Amino acid sequence: MRAPDAPDLYEGLITTRAIRRYRPDDIPDDDLCKILFAATRGPSGHNTQPFRFLVLRRDPDAAEARSILGEGFREAWAPNRVEPADDDLSRPARMARTMNEFVDSIAEAPVIVFACFRSAGQRGDISAGASVYPACQNLLLAARALGYGGVMTQWHRPVSDQLEPALGLPDGVSIVNTIPLGRPVGSHGPVRRLPLEDLVFEGRYGSPASWARDPEGTRYTGG
Amino acid sequence: MRAPDAPDLYEGLITTRAIRRYRPDDIPDDDLCKILFAATRGPSGHNTQPFRFLVLRRDPDAAEARSILGEGFREAWAPNRVEPADDDLSRPARMARTMNEFVDSIAEAPVIVFACFRSAGQRGDISAGASVYPACQNLLLAARALGYGGVMTQWHRPVSDQLEPALGLPDGVSIVNTIPLGRPVGSHGPVRRLPLEDLVFEGRYGSPASWARDPEGTRYTGG
Numbered sequence: 001m002r003a004p005d006a007p008d009l010y011e012g013l014i015t016t017r018a019i020r021r022y023r024p025d026d027i028p029d030d031d032l033c034k035i036l037f038a039a040t041r042g043p044s045g046h047n048t049q050p051f052r053f054l055v056l057r058r059d060p061d062a063a064e065a066r067s068i069l070g071e072g073f074r075e076a077w078a079p080n081r082v083e084p085a086d087d088d089l090s091r092p093a094r095m096a097r098t099m100n101e102f103v104d105s106i107a108e109a110p111v112i113v114f115a116c117f118r119s120a121g122q123r124g125d126i127s128a129g130a131s132v133y134p135a136c137q138n139l140l141l142a143a144r145a146l147g148y149g150g151v152m153t154q155w156h157r158p159v160s161d162q163l164e165p166a167l168g169l170p171d172g173v174s175i176v177n178t179i180p181l182g183r184p185v186g187s188h189g190p191v192r193r194l195p196l197e198d199l200v201f202e203g204r205y206g207s208p209a210s211w212a213r214d215p216e217g218t219r220y221t222g223g
Numbered sequence: 224m225r226a227p228d229a230p231d232l233y234e235g236l237i238t239t240r241a242i243r244r245y246r247p248d249d250i251p252d253d254d255l256c257k258i259l260f261a262a263t264r265g266p267s268g269h270n271t272q273p274f275r276f277l278v279l280r281r282d283p284d285a286a287e288a289r290s291i292l293g294e295g296f297r298e299a300w301a302p303n304r305v306e307p308a309d310d311d312l313s314r315p316a317r318m319a320r321t322m323n324e325f326v327d328s329i330a331e332a333p334v335i336v337f338a339c340f341r342s343a344g345q346r347g348d349i350s351a352g353a354s355v356y357p358a359c360q361n362l363l364l365a366a367r368a369l370g371y372g373g374v375m376t377q378w379h380r381p382v383s384d385q386l387e388p389a390l391g392l393p394d395g396v397s398i399v400n401t402i403p404l405g406r407p408v409g410s411h412g413p414v415r416r417l418p419l420e421d422l423v424f425e426g427r428y429g430s431p432a433s434w435a436r437d438p439e440g441t442r443y444t445g446g
Contacts, residue, residue: 006231006232006233007231007232008229008230008231008232008368009229009230009231009232009234009235009236009364009365009367009368010229010257010261010365010368010369011232012231012232012235013232013261013264013361013364013365013368014260014261014264015264016264017266018266029433029434030434032434032435033419033434033435033436034233036419036422036423036432036435037237037419037435037437037438038233038236038237040416040417040419040422040423041236041237041238041239041414041416042360043240043241043360043363043374043375045377047415047416047444049416049417049422049444051422052422052423052424052428053422053423053424054424054425054426054427054428055423055424055425055426055432056425056426057425057426059426061426061427062426116428117349124348124349125347125348125349126340126347126348126349126351126352126355126399127352127377127380127399127400128349128352129349129350129351129352129353129355129356130352130356130359130375130377130399130400132349132352132356133352133353133355133356133357133360134356134357134359134360134363134375136353136357137265137266137356137357137360137361138236138360140266140357141232141236141364142232142233142236144232145231145232145233145236146233151266152266152353152357154268154350154353157350167427167428168427168428168429168430169428170428170429173428176349176350176353177350177353191264192270193263193264193270193272194263194272196256196259196260196263199259199263199272199274199275199276200259200263200275200276200278201275201276201277201278202277202278202279202280203277203278203279203280203282203284203285204277204284204390204391205275205277205339205390205391205392205393205396206391206393207391209259209278210252211252211253211255211256212255212256212259212260213256214260215260221270221272
């Protein structure tokens with residue numbers, strides 16, 4: 001099921017970006033299986049595999065969790081919500097429209113994946129994330145390889161007290177990422193980051209790495 | 224500089240595994256630049272890019288940090304160290320030999336990358352990892368794409384009190400991963416994980432996803 005325009009590994013890494021708008025098409029079983037298989041090939045400390053993936057599709061069983069998530073999203077976004085004028089085509093205005101639409105429609109994404117973490121007495125500090133977020137990145141990259149897109153979010157957080165019991169999460173397991181997936185609407189924009197000289201050092205923190213230069217045509221974040 | 228056997232994106236995701244033994248070859252500037260560029264294309268919350276990558280190569284400036292790291296590794300590994308009999312070819316024996324060799328030689332890996340996190344007042348809990356470990360996974364996948372390999376480790380931890388000042392880390396920045404990189408020695412074994420039915424659920428935690436089936440020939444972890 002490789003998408004006709006599937007990139008090679010390196011090209012895929014540097015062009016995959018957050019996708020927040022989805023066509024209504026469902027993701028067929030075979031593709032979903034491949035996406036989750038790739039996610040679970042992610043590394044974890046001592047190969048303990050504390051990651052679990054709980055998938056919501058569009059059947060009635062998923063309705064309650066989707067509804068909790070949708071309400072939570074809208075409430076959490078309300079304070080940030082701005083409605084740009086129709087003729088405002090600036091980047092912030094376009095981002096605001098994308099975010100509003102994302103928040104209003106996210107609970108209806110074709111597929112929603114909850115990445116869960118089984119803590120099993122481990123520290124819950126940032127380093128525990130090394131055993132679950134690489135798998136989430138694999139998931140997004142595999143989606144891209146098959147013609148889909150998604151985005152890592154923390155938007156379960158405002159509603160996790162309702163959501164986790166509704167999803168039957170046992171003690172010691174929590175949701176650590178909420179990833180909607182679907183076929184992208186529109187074209188992918190460029191991946192924008194800070195210049196490499198701000199992000200990569202050699203020998204000592206802050207010391208420039210002479211070899212670390214952005215390829216020509218690289219697009220940066222503002223500022 | 225694409226390696227002749229560079230896989231496509233999907234194939235790369237499902238076959239990349241931890242590489243702990245390296246040939247002595249250095250990594251040329253261009254390849255190292257491409258690897259770090261791919262790392263920094265990783266996602267982060269609100270595209271805040273709190274990740275920074277500090278690279279050690281083989282010049283004299285890197286000697287002190289490499290020495291601290293090497294001692295730390297050997298001390299931390301000492302309680303786990305076993306020396307299998309020469310004729311013991313079991314998987315645990317092979318793993319023990321690989322780990323002993325890794326610990327003894329890791330500080331001399333051609334390149335060592337410290338993934339650092341600028342906390343800037345953010346929570347340091349597991350979810351902060353969503354803004355740095357996807358970039359680390361990109362780094363390992365990019366290395367793979369170019370014919371190199373590496374492994375995420377937390378082995379800076381026992382020596383971070385010495386290492387972070389020696390590397391000039393400012394307040395609010397800490398090392399969250401230590402990734403040695405180089406050309407792999409020998410062939411890659413298979414990626415082994417639990418069966419998908421243990422890792423992927425649908426609708427409710429623990430409920431099987433009928434479509435989640437391991438491809439034929441999948442190798443599992445023991446037990």
